[in-house]
Amino acid sequence: MTATSIEKVNGHDHGYDPRALAEAEAIRTRAAADAEAARIEAEGKAEAEKIKAAEEAEKQRIANERAAMRLEKEKADHAAHLARKAAETAKANAEQEKAQKAAAEEEASEAQRIAEQERSERWWKWGARGIYAVGLIIAAPVQFMHFWDRERPFLIAAPALLEGLALVLAFGAAWAVAHRRDVAPYRIGIMVSAAIAAAINLHGGMTDPAIGFNAGLIGAIASLGGPIVLMAYEHGIAQKADGIPSFRERRAAERARREEEAARDKARAEKQAAEARAAADKAAAQARAEEEQRRRDEDRKTHHREVWEIADAMRSARGQEFVTEQIWAEAWYRKTGCKTVGITLELEAASRAQQARAKVVAEMPIEGPLSLVESHRPPRAKKDPEAPDGRRNNGGTPPRRRPGDTAPPSPLARVQARIERTAEKKD
Numbered sequence: 001m002t003a004t005s006i007e008k009v010n011g012h013d014h015g016y017d018p019r020a021l022a023e024a025e026a027i028r029t030r031a032a033a034d035a036e037a038a039r040i041e042a043e044g045k046a047e048a049e050k051i052k053a054a055e056e057a058e059k060q061r062i063a064n065e066r067a068a069m070r071l072e073k074e075k076a077d078h079a080a081h082l083a084r085k086a087a088e089t090a091k092a093n094a095e096q097e098k099a100q101k102a103a104a105e106e107e108a109s110e111a112q113r114i115a116e117q118e119r120s121e122r123w124w125k126w127g128a129r130g131i132y133a134v135g136l137i138i139a140a141p142v143q144f145m146h147f148w149d150r151e152r153p154f155l156i157a158a159p160a161l162l163e164g165l166a167l168v169l170a171f172g173a174a175w176a177v178a179h180r181r182d183v184a185p186y187r188i189g190i191m192v193s194a195a196i197a198a199a200i201n202l203h204g205g206m207t208d209p210a211i212g213f214n215a216g217l218i219g220a221i222a223s224l225g226g227p228i229v230l231m232a233y234e235h236g237i238a239q240k241a242d243g244i245p246s247f248r249e250r251r252a253a254e255r256a257r258r259e260e261e262a263a264r265d266k267a268r269a270e271k272q273a274a275e276a277r278a279a280a281d282k283a284a285a286q287a288r289a290e291e292e293q294r295r296r297d298e299d300r301k302t303h304h305r306e307v308w309e310i311a312d313a314m315r316s317a318r319g320q321e322f323v324t325e326q327i328w329a330e331a332w333y334r335k336t337g338c339k340t341v342g343i344t345l346e347l348e349a350a351s352r353a354q355q356a357r358a359k360v361v362a363e364m365p366i367e368g369p370l371s372l373v374e375s376h377r378p379p380r381a382k383k384d385p386e387a388p389d390g391r392r393n394n395g396g397t398p399p400r401r402r403p404g405d406t407a408p409p410s411p412l413a414r415v416q417a418r419i420e421r422t423a424e425k426k427d
Contacts, residue, residue: 124233124236125233127229128229128230128232128233129230131225131226131229131230132167132170132226132227132229132230133226134222134226135221135222135223135225135226135227136163136167136222136226137222138218138219138222139159139163139197139198139201139219139220139222139223139226140159140160140163141219142201142204142205142211142215142216142218142219143158143159143162143163143197143200143201143204143219144156144159145204145208145210145211146200146201146203146204146208146211147159162193162196162197162200162223163197163223165189165193166189166190166193166194166197166223166226166227167227169186169189169190169193170186170190170227170230170231170234172186172189173186173187173190173231173234173238174234174237176238177234177237177238183234183235183238187231187234187235190227190230190231191227191228191231193227194223194224194226194227194228195224197220197223198219198220198221198223198224199220201216201217201219201220201222201223202216202217202219202220203216204216204219205217205219205220293322297322297323300323300328304332306335307328307331307332307335307336308323308331310331310334310335311323311327311328311330311331311332314327314330314331315327328341329341
């Protein structure tokens with residue numbers, strides 16, 4: 001080997017050292033490689049930082065969007081809550097106003113009713129007293145004329161006694177009503193006094209021409225009418241004080257009682273009818289269940305005699321009325337060894353054999369023209385024999401194939417090819 005030397009370098013003669021030159025070249029190469037590696041590492045770190053920053057920005061953007069969506073949802077929920085509270089408040093206020101209005105109307109109606117009662121009672125009170133006063137004005141002169149005697153002037157006080165007796169007894173009846181005492185004696189006294197005064201007025205009118213029959217008759221009516229009207233007024237006051245219902249109230253109460261009894265009788269009749277229907281439906285369902293149980297027992301006894309004998313023995317030992325589904329399942333298991341009712345060992349074995357065959361057929365490889373290895377590649381169109389060769393334009397050099405020109409095989413085709421290769425190796 002001939003060594004090459006550099007005789008002059010920059011006008012000076014130097015000797016050539018190949019080892020030093022190689023070491024220098026190696027150092028320069030290593031430095032360049034280190035610099036390139038550092039540059040690539042720096043670019044990679046920068047790219048990683050950039051990607052990381054982009055990811056962080058994307059995460060922050062997503063977080064901000066989620067926070068904004070959550071805030072919007074909270075605002076919407078709060079608005080809905082406020083609207084719901086406002087609706088509830090409005091509804092409560094409306095109900096309260098309605099209740100207050102109803103209470104006010106009821107109070108006004110009650111006040112009007114009480115005022116009407118007071119007005120009618122006031123008119124009734126003063127009307128009764130007025131009638132009594134008018135009767136006294138009519139009856140007293142008749143009695144004065146009847147009892148007038150110059151020789152016995154003291155008899156002039158008899159009319160005051162007769163008419164005043166009924167009046168005083170009427171006052172006594174009012175006192176008894178106010179103090180919740182028995183009013184009957186006072187009423188009897190009023191009627192006796194009024195009857196005596198009326199009889200005297202009528203007798204005077206019939207016997208004394210100066211009085212006349214008409215005056216005696218109207219005097220008798222006046223003596224009876226005033227106390228009777230006043231007694232009727234006091235009777236109503238006494239009933240009101242004692243809480244005794246009136247005829248109208250008793251009639252309304254009786255009507256309500258009859259309606260309540262009718263409603264109670266109707267409800268009782270409906271309940272009895274419903275109970276009767278339920279009992280009939282239950283009896284019909286029981287009959288259908290018994291009929292179905294008999295049919296099931298006869299069918300099992302006919303087609304599964306051995307299992308039926310075991311089930312019947314278990315039913316008898318357990319004190320059951322009939323063979324239940326649980327007893328039948330246990331008897332089937334004791335006899336056949338299979339837990340599923342209706343399945344025998346022969347049927348289980350045949351079923352498993354068929355399942356094994358189906359598994360083998362499903363997993364065996366497909367060979368021949370039905371293989372799907374090349375099915376992912378589309379069929380290539382046949383070229384016309386008279387067509388010119390396209391390679392002549394580039395000097396007959398075939399085009400260079402690059403990765404990605406041909407579609408890769410599908411995963412199913414790869415699995416199928418692996419299965420076929422394994423089968424070929426076993427053969």
